[in-house]
Structures are given as C-alpha cells and as structure tokens.
Amino acid sequence: MAFDPLRRALLTGLAGAGLLALAPRQSPAATGLAVREIADGVFVFQGVSEMATPKNHGAVANLGFVVGREAVAAIDSGGSLVEGLALLAAIRATTDRPVRFLVATHMHPDHIFGNAAFRDAGATIVGHRNLPRALAARGDHYLKSYRRQLGEELMKGIEIVLPSMLVEDRLEIDLGGRVLELRAWEAAHTDNDVTIYDVSSKVLFAGDLVFLGHVPTLDGSLLGWMRQIPQLAAIPARAVVAGHGEAPADWPAALDPQLRYFGVLAGDLRQAIAAGTPLAKAVKTAGRAERDAWKLFDEYNERNATAAYAELEWE
Amino acid sequence: MVEAGKVDMARSKPLLIDGDIEMQLPTPASRRRLRWPTAASAILLSLAAVAGLPGMAAAQQTMASSDKIWAGLRGDVFGDRNILADTGLVRLEAPKRAQDAALVPVDIYLDPSRAPGGVKSVTLIIDANPAPVAATFQFGPDAGVTRLSTRVRVDDYSYIRAIAENADGELHMASTFIKASGGCSAPAVKNTAEALASMGKMKLRQFAPQSEGNMTKAQELQLMIRHPNNSGLQRDPLTQYFIPPHFVRTLSISQADRPILSMEGGISISEDPNFRFDFTAQGDGEIRVEAVDTDGQVFKDQWPLQAVGL
Ligand SMILES: [Zn+2]
Numbered sequence: 001m002a003f004d005p006l007r008r009a010l011l012t013g014l015a016g017a018g019l020l021a022l023a024p025r026q027s028p029a030a031t032g033l034a035v036r037e038i039a040d041g042v043f044v045f046q047g048v049s050e051m052a053t054p055k056n057h058g059a060v061a062n063l064g065f066v067v068g069r070e071a072v073a074a075i076d077s078g079g080s081l082v083e084g085l086a087l088l089a090a091i092r093a094t095t096d097r098p099v100r101f102l103v104a105t106h107m108h109p110d111h112i113f114g115n116a117a118f119r120d121a122g123a124t125i126v127g128h129r130n131l132p133r134a135l136a137a138r139g140d141h142y143l144k145s146y147r148r149q150l151g152e153e154l155m156k157g158i159e160i161v162l163p164s165m166l167v168e169d170r171l172e173i174d175l176g177g178r179v180l181e182l183r184a185w186e187a188a189h190t191d192n193d194v195t196i197y198d199v200s201s202k203v204l205f206a207g208d209l210v211f212l213g214h215v216p217t218l219d220g221s222l223l224g225w226m227r228q229i230p231q232l233a234a235i236p237a238r239a240v241v242a243g244h245g246e247a248p249a250d251w252p253a254a255l256d257p258q259l260r261y262f263g264v265l266a267g268d269l270r271q272a273i274a275a276g277t278p279l280a281k282a283v284k285t286a287g288r289a290e291r292d293a294w295k296l297f298d299e300y301n302e303r304n305a306t307a308a309y310a311e312l313e314w315e
Numbered sequence: 316m317v318e319a320g321k322v323d324m325a326r327s328k329p330l331l332i333d334g335d336i337e338m339q340l341p342t343p344a345s346r347r348r349l350r351w352p353t354a355a356s357a358i359l360l361s362l363a364a365v366a367g368l369p370g371m372a373a374a375q376q377t378m379a380s381s382d383k384i385w386a387g388l389r390g391d392v393f394g395d396r397n398i399l400a401d402t403g404l405v406r407l408e409a410p411k412r413a414q415d416a417a418l419v420p421v422d423i424y425l426d427p428s429r430a431p432g433g434v435k436s437v438t439l440i441i442d443a444n445p446a447p448v449a450a451t452f453q454f455g456p457d458a459g460v461t462r463l464s465t466r467v468r469v470d471d472y473s474y475i476r477a478i479a480e481n482a483d484g485e486l487h488m489a490s491t492f493i494k495a496s497g498g499c500s501a502p503a504v505k506n507t508a509e510a511l512a513s514m515g516k517m518k519l520r521q522f523a524p525q526s527e528g529n530m531t532k533a534q535e536l537q538l539m540i541r542h543p544n545n546s547g548l549q550r551d552p553l554t555q556y557f558i559p560p561h562f563v564r565t566l567s568i569s570q571a572d573r574p575i576l577s578m579e580g581g582i583s584i585s586e587d588p589n590f591r592f593d594f595t596a597q598g599d600g601e602i603r604v605e606a607v608d609t610d611g612q613v614f615k616d617q618w619p620l621q622a623v624g625l
Contacts, residue, residue: 051498108499130507136558137503137546141416141470148375149497187506219499221506276522276535278464278591280410280420303414303500310418310466310587313539314518 032090068175077114084114105207127163188225212245432482443473449583455574459595468502571600
C-alpha cells in the first residue's frame with residue numbers, strides 16, 4: 001500500500017509518543033504498533049488503561065490481527081486514524097498477505113476510529129447487525145465530542161465508516177486453513193457486541209464483553225451482559241484478549257472480576273430502587289465497594305450506575 | 316451500501332415528518348446539518364435556532380454561547396414576555412457534569428410560598444440540544460405539585476432552564492449549566508430492540524408522604540413509560556433517509572378524574588420517559604395515565620390509589 005504524505009505525517013506524529021517504532025526515514029511498511037505474537041499467527045496490541053487523550057492517541061483499547069494462509073483479519077482499528085494506520089503498518093511488517101477483513105467488535109470510538117485506514121486498504125469491514133443503526137445514531141456525536149477529547153490534530157481524517165458485512169447471529173471467516181468464528185451477542189456492553197474466536201489457536205477476542213483491570217463500561221444492558229456470561233464462558237478458548245486490560249488472559253477465569261463488579265453494582269442499585277432512593281442520589285454510592293479493584297473507576301462507575309439504575313427499575 | 320456521511324442525492328427529496336414540518340435532506344455542502352423551512356411548534360421550531368449556527372457539529376458550547384442560543388430562542392417560545400430570573404419560585408438541580416449523556420437526572424422544585432395562586436406550568440429547556448424545548452409540564456389547579464424529577468438527554472455543554480408560569484402569568488426562571496459527558500457516552504437509545512419490544516408498557520410507583528404528621532395526603536408518584544423516544548436526527552444507514560422522530564408527544568396524569576400533571580414533550584426527554592413528582596391526593600379515586608406518541612399510538616393505564624403510609 002502506498003502511503004501519501006498525510007499518512008506519513010500522521011505516522012511520524014505517533015513516533016514521539018513511543019507508540020510507534022518509526023524513524024522518519026524508515027519505511028512505514030516496516031514499522032507500526034508494538035504488537036506481540038501471543039499464539040501462532042495471532043498478534044495483539046495492548047492499549048493503555050486510560051481515558052483517550054491527544055497524548056495516548058486514543059490508543060486505549062486492545063487490538064489484534066490473525067494471519068491465515070491466504071489472508072489477514074484485523075480486530076478493531078483503534079481510537080484514531082493514526083492508530084489504525086499504525087496497526088496496518090504492523091500487519092505489513094509481519095506479513096504480505098492481504099488484509100481482507102476488519103472486524104469491528106462494537107461501536108465505541110476507541111475501537112472504530114481507525115476504520116478508514118482499513119477501508120482504504122481494501123478490507124471488508126464486518127460488524128454486528130445492529131452496528132449500522134447504532135453508528136447512525138451516534139456517529140456525529142462521537143466526532144463532535146472526541147474533537148474535544150482528542151484535539152483537532154488527531155481528529156484529522158477520522159470518519160465513521162460503517163460495516164459492509166453484517167453478523168446476524170454467527171458468521172465464519174476463512175483466512176485460508178484458519179477459520180474465525182464470529183458471534184453477534186444480544187445487548188450487553190452495547191447492543192452491537194461481536195466476539196471473534198480463532199479455532200486453531202483457541203484464542204478468543206472478546207471485545208468489550210470482557211474488561212480486565214479497566215473498570216467495565218456499560219452502554220447496553222447490564223442484565224443482558226450478566227445473563228450471557230455463561231454462554232460466553234462456554235466458548236472453549238484457552239486464552240482471551242479482553243477489550244481493555246491485560247492480554248492475553250486465562251479463560252474463562254478472566255470473567256470473574258467483572259462478574260463480581262456487576263454483582264455489587266446491581267445489588268446496591270436494587271436495594272436503592274426498593275427503598276425509593278432517586279437515581280441522582282443512588283448512583284453516588286452504588287458499586288463503591290469495588291472502587292479499589294479497578295482503574296478508571298471514578299471516571300466510569302457513576303455512568304454505569306446511571307444506566308444500570310434506569311434498567312433495573314423496570315425489574 | 317452507502318457509506319456513512321454520504322448522501323445519495325438521487326433520493327434527496329423533501330421528507331415529510333410530523334405532519335406539518337417539511338424537512339429537507341441536507342445538500343452535500345451542509346450535510347450533517349438540518350434545515351427546517353418553517354416551524355410549527357415550539358419544540359420543532361427550536362431546532363432551527365441551532366441548525367442555523369455555523370459549525371454546529373464542531374463547536375463546543377460555553378456559558379456565553381448557550382446564552383446566545385437562549386437569546387434567539389426565548390422569543391420563539393415565550394414571545395416578548397418578561398422572564399424573572401432566580402426569584403426562588405422555581406429551583407433546578409442537575410449534575411454539574413452529565414455522567415450518561417442519554418440519562419441526565421433533573422429535579423425541579425416549586426416553592427408554594429412564592430406562588431400563592433399556584434404554578435400553572437413549567438417549561439424545561441436545554442439550550443444546546445438539537446430540540447431545546449425538552450418539555451412543557453402543566454399542573455392541575457389543586458394538584459399540589461412541588462417537586463418534579465425527570466431525565467433528559469444532553470448533547471453538549473449547555474444551560475438547562477426551568478421557566479415556571481404562576482397563576483398571574485408571571486414567568487420565573489431557574490437555570491444551571493451542565494457539562495456534557497465526554498467520550499463514548501452518547502444521547503442515543505442503548506438497547507433499541509428492548510425499547511421497541513416493550514414499547515408502551517407503563518409502571519407506576521407510589522411512595523409515602525414525605526412530611527409526617529400533617530393532614531395533607533401529599534404523596535409521591537413515579538411514572539415510567541417504555542418508549543425509545545427517538546430523535547429522528549439520524550439517517551437510516553441503508554436508505555440515507557432521515558429516520559422519522561418517534562417520541563412521546565403528550566402525557567396526562569389524573570387522579571379521581573382531576574388533572575394532576577400533563578406534559579407536551581420532545582426528543583430531549585430520555586428514552587423510557589420517567590417522571591417522579593409529589594401531589595395532593597383527593598378521595599381514593601384511581602390514577603389514570605394516557606400517553607400519545609408521534610405515530611399517534613395511544614398508551615393508557617390505570618392504578619388504584621394506594622393508601623401509602625396514611
Ligand atoms: Zn466499548
């Protein structure tokens with residue numbers, strides 16, 4: 001793939017942050033995100049557990065790619081075009097097989113803001129049947145609110161790019177001697193979560209259906225998430241790449257911390273709702289016992305509690 | 316499939332939404348911005364105020380720019396009537412920073428001692444929202460409502476305003492500035508499938524009187540209605556047509572056949588509209604609720620008045 005000057009500049013901009021091992025004169029094709037091979041042909045970039053900022057280039061989510069005999073599938077494109085291009089460069093540095101697919105695990109900007117890089121590289125973007133609707137409702141708002149968070153410079157070139165292949169329920173992607181099993185879930189973290197299971201390595205890319213270390217964020221249905229955890233746990237993976245936090249991790253043990261958090265949060269809220277405590281007051285204290293167990297708890301817990309309260313009061 | 320943000324001009328014909336408002340698909344030059352030719356109701360009219368601002372998608376509102384929007388808006392909603400600020404007749408509480416942009420709790424307090432003849436209505440306005448007039452609430456003459464809580468969508472940094480009209484027709488305003496939540500929190504429906512599957516379902520909770528020992532039967536109700544309360548400010552990803560707005564347009568609550576609270580609402584009210592308020596019960600007549608949405612669907616329910624804590 002040819003890199004135009006803008007892309008080169010974007011990539012060079014990343015080098016200073018240590019995200020990229022990219023020297024100005026080096027060929028972009030030989031560099032990229034610092035990925036690790038966690039199983040044969042399975043590569044992971046681990047994002048930092050921080051809020052997206054200009055400094056971290058929005059690179060806060062875990063990304064990955066899987067190399068088959070004939071083609072490559074990337075999993076999530078990152079929180080900026082810069083990061084998407086850097087992931088693409090990391091793939092180029094690893095293999096010359098074509099990047100035929102980009103699977104979007106869900107709608108959130110830290111997972112899809114690099115989509116344009118993959119579209120331009122000719123990849124088919126794959127997502128949940130609900131993803132187009134979800135992005136139609138949020139895309140403009142994401143672009144606006146992240147301009148505030150990431151800054152004009154990093155927002156350059158970021159587009160909301162919709163999937164052109166949808167996962168209704170299950171979908172298999174064949175990379176040549178290597179099958180990825182995609183599964184569309186009912187509302188949980190969002191209402192458009194997809195997981196990717198690489199059968200040959202037994203690695204599960206769980207997207208944001210699994211959080212480790214970084215407090216889970218709720219933008220779908222707490223009850224749906226809790227209800228589907230047994231089905232999730234039944235996937236015969238030996239390791240999981242969570243959407244945020246340590247990757248890889250043991251499976252299904254990686255589900256335990258978030259299950260505990262959900263239990264505390266739901267328990268506190270059910271008690272408050274039964275007592276008639278209004279939302280604005282209840283969300284100040286719900287889930288507090290979990291505060292020391294998670295990064296970014298203060299940034300997200302009250303939001304989670306707000307969404308969960310509104311859901312649980314219908315029980 | 317047409318890509319996001321692209322408008323298929325072959326389909327660019329005026330769309331009729333909401334009966335009396337003609338909405339144009341934006342031209343490529345002004346895509347992402349809506350143009351509303353003429354406005355017919357305060358709620359939809361107020362869209363024009365924001366749609367006319369340059370760079371709407373990029374601008375972050377400040378207290379000053381929110382005030383500017385309000386200056387352009389108040390005449391559309393209240394004409395040239397005088398509005399008294401911060402008199403204490405009405406008070407407004409909301410978090411300084413929204414946690415979830417789709418669900419921001421707002422509490423309105425009315426002080427009966429400053430409104431001896433009662434309060435007729437309260438209009439709730441969020442300056443920077445695409446539809447700033449979130450709702451207008453009317454109170455029955457002997458309803459005795461002194462507190463009203465609901466949940467709203469907040470798109471951007473904005474003032475939220477509650478303008479109360481007393482029995483003499485005076486307008487009193489309270490306002491508070493709210494910072495929109497950052498990051499991935501968006502003012503959109505979280506679980507659309509669920510919202511549509513159980514649309515119209517209602518739940519009423521009745522709480523005991525808060526002040527013990529007096530003879531009033533003032534008690535507290537919480538009414539919840541399942542409804543996506545969709546904005547319509549979004550394009551269908553496949554057809555690129557704007558999805559028609561679909562929200563609860565009117566709501567009326569009565570007890571013993573006397574009006575307690577009614578609402579004329581818009582898209583700034585959160586999905587699954589939720590109202591919690593105190594009121595003075597009379598006799599033991601039942602509580603009836605009727606809601607009508609923009610599709611003309613009517614949702615009704617009724618509950619016996621519970622003798623809570625009496
Ligand atoms: Zn997410």
